[in-house]
Amino acid sequence: MLRAPRRTAASVAAVLLALTAAACDTADEPAGRSGGSAGPRPAELSVDWTRPVSALNARVTPTADGYVVAGSGVTALGKDGSVRWTQDVDAKCAASEPNAAGDVAVTHGRKCQTVSLVDGVTGELRWTVRIPLVSKRYDSGGMALGLGERALTLVQFCGQVTRLAVADGSRLGVIAPHDRKCANEADSDGRTLAVWHDPVDASTPDDHGTGWIPQTDGEGAFALYDVDSGKQLWHRAAGRRGGDLRPGAVVSSDPLVLALTERGHTTLRRFTRDDPTPGVAIGRQLDAYAGSAFTALGVAGDVLVGSTTSPGDVRSGARLYAFDLATGEQLWSRQVQEPGTNLLVRTVAGVDADGVVVATSDAQRRSGDDEGRTWLHRWDLRTGEDSGVMGVVPQPSSALALDGDAVLLGTADEIRRVTLPDADPEVTAPQAEPAWQDGDVRDVADCLAVSDRSLHLLALDASRDLPAPIDCHWSETAEPSYSSRDLWVDVTVARPTPAAGDQEARTATEAAEEVVRQLVAEAPGRTGNRVELELAPARPVDGLGDEAWAVSAADLSGSIGADTAGYLVVRVRNVVVVAQYAGGFDVGYRHAAPPPLGQVEDGLLLVAREALASYGLDLGADPARPADGDRAAAPDVCALLDRDARGAGLLEKTVITRSGVNPRVSSCAWTEAGDEADDLTAHAYAVDGSRFSGADATATAAAIHAASVYDARRVRGLGDRADLLASDATVAEDGYANSRRELWLRKGNLLVNIDYSRWGAGLGRSTEDTVLRLARKVLRAG
Secondary structure, eight states: OBOOOOOOHHHHHHHHHHHHHHHTOOSOOOBOTTTSSSSOOOOBOOOSEEEOOOGGGOEEEEETTEEEEESSSEEEEETTSOEEEEEOOOOSSEEOOOOTTOOEEEEESGGGOEEEEEOTTTOSEEEEEEOOOSOTTTOOOOOEEEEOSSEEEEEOGGGOEEEEETTTOOEEEEESOOOTTOOOEEEEOSSEEEEEEOOOOTTOOOOTTSSOOOOOSSEEEEEEEETTTOOEEEEEEEESTTOEEEEEEEEEETTEEEEEEETTEEEEEEOBTTBOOOOOEEEEEEOTTTTOOOEEEEEETTEEEEESSOGGGTTTSSEEEEEETTTOOEEEEEESSOTTOSSEEEEEEEEETTEEEEEEEEOOOSBTTBOOEEEEEEEOTTTOOEEEEEEEEESOOEEEEEETTEEEEEOSSOEEEEEOOOOBTTOOOOBOOOOOOTTOOOSOOOOTTOOHHHHHHTTOGGGGGSOOBTTSEEEESSSSTTEEEEEEEEEEEOOOBOOBTTBOOBOHHHHHHHHHHHHHSSOOBOOSSSOOOOBOOOEEOTTSSSEEEEEEEEEEOGGGOEEEEEEEEEEETTEEEEEEEEEEESSOOTTOOOOOHHHHHHHHHHHHHHHHHTTTOOOOSOOOOOOOOSOSSOOOHHHHSHHHHHHTTOOEEEEOSOTTTOTTEEEEEEEOSSSSOOEEEEEEEEOOOOTTTOOOHHHHHHHHHHHHOOSOEEOTTSSSEEEEEEEEEOHHHHSSOEEEEEEEEEETTEEEEEEEEEESSSOHHHHHHHHHHHHHHHHHOO
8 A cells, every 4th residue: 555645735736837837947858859849649549528527626536436536525436527416614724544445534624623523435434523632732633644544543743643443433542642751753644654653751850841952862753553453563672762653654554665764864765564674775864953754756666766855845846765665776767847947847747567657748839729738648657757658638638546547736716637649659748858068968867876985974874874865965963972074066967048028049058157156156154964064155166177166264162062064166167066064073982083174174175176077077186285383182181181070070081082093083072970060171172283274273273263263261371372262150040069171272283271170169270270281281291
């Protein structure tokens, strides 16, 4: 069982409005082998029937004996298009997919708390019940519906799942009941229910009335349930940190494909209903933090086709992907909409053994009564290439559903059914024909060329064992906790654009040059999950590609960590690659530190080189590394200051730096046990020169020092530059007594940052003396 794509009014309206706008366009007709007078002509197909139901407010789902049309109400049609019944219940809150009997569940009323079941045979409301809110303060009332043959699942606030009997609406029990932690998640497609269990236990912290409780160490669990019986099929423990389950996690029940999030990474994997062992990762990694899901359009054989767009937009979304379920390999990806023209609007009807069925509406009027037409054609299941045209029907329309050998099309005024013949491989659907020039790259833009070596340079080591992310955003925030490392890669293959209005025609290279101008017109700003750096505008970098722009920055800030970021834009011919990185950490946590600035620049240059090489293009030689300073390695502060820290009672030690990554950085943290615990954090960084800015090591170190210091006074006679922050809290003024000193120190290209916080009254002077003594000790080392 596949979760049927939910066709929303907004998505259909967008397609139909595009068709209307295109019909008024006067640009040249798109070309194709069948678009002119020469070549085979497409077959003229007849329409089986037409029903006056607006597709602007319709989601059409085939059933065993007809079709269910859900919009402002629910209507059942026979296979011949006859109206079997109409139910005017308001389905604007949510409507389930019909079950095998044609029943449909809808939520409606105030806060969408009322649930009704529409009988698939009679169209009458079999029953209506009102579901209480989980929380009067936070629960908006919305529920996700999963309708089976005997039971209906309602996924409520906090992941609570309530089951109702299809027969009479009686309550069958609750799965994953809500608690104050509010951390359970669930998703159902009407046959299978997947649940992430993360309930309150002894380790759950108090939320102090905030309504938010952070993840804690320990285990949660994924569980799979049968919707109709409520039986738990399997249960698998997983780490709480980075564990999650999002709407759309049940991608398919037959075959069983789930999108589960573990250690902060969401992957598609094949399971069975009696074994929780995940199969091979399928296709691409999803975005765990933006919440993107993979909506299946269909499965044929071992090929899964779908999109990351919302279920309502999957038929008209930006891009389709095809994955081999046996090997996990991505077979192809393809844009749904034809780029370079607004005369052609594509929508996808569905998938079968013969490929993907596509409707391309050619909306140009060729005479006063010709409103355009819709081409019905196929893409090959395993290559995604055009594999033939089945025929054309009059009038532009949008694909609504595939029903065996027939397709359902919709317009603003009607739904119609067309029987599909075999595709003629000698005929192709119309497509835009840009004015390409010799040397232009015409391939699909993607980021699959990013290598394990690049990911290692950028400290994204956990990602090396996972598929490339579908949105080209590599992110690690759960390994380790309290840290983040993010890499964004964007590849643009620019196309020639025709003249339009006041806009002159552009070659593909000129279009790419315009893309670069827009990318560097403003500063990249602040990026990343935890990174606070504000990047300046990018500057030109000589000798890279046809043009290149870059900027990078870093700072050090004691107990709240270090940040590193970089931004690189390169163009070769009509291909533009953007590689952007941000890394940082909140607290001293094992191996949380990002790589140093020079290594980040090297990683971004390698990413750009690999992306361009996948198109047969050369980035050119990397910019030379400017002159180094006196220090090529940082003193090992973990060993150097350990005895001092332990002598102060700070016995819990954390090595923040990733071992073996780069000798230029060393970071450690020590703390006491308990809530009001003294803590000490130390960083040492032997800065190297910047390939991006051209500044040597000492100048780069001075820039990082300046970016790090805040609310500090200058300390004379210590290195080339030293600045000290002093903060003393008293019981009389603040309700607690605490003294904190943070020192930023630079000598040549060596940066030292020490942050020491102590609880108690009158400790400011001794805390300051300790910080200065430790800083001098680090300077003397090596």
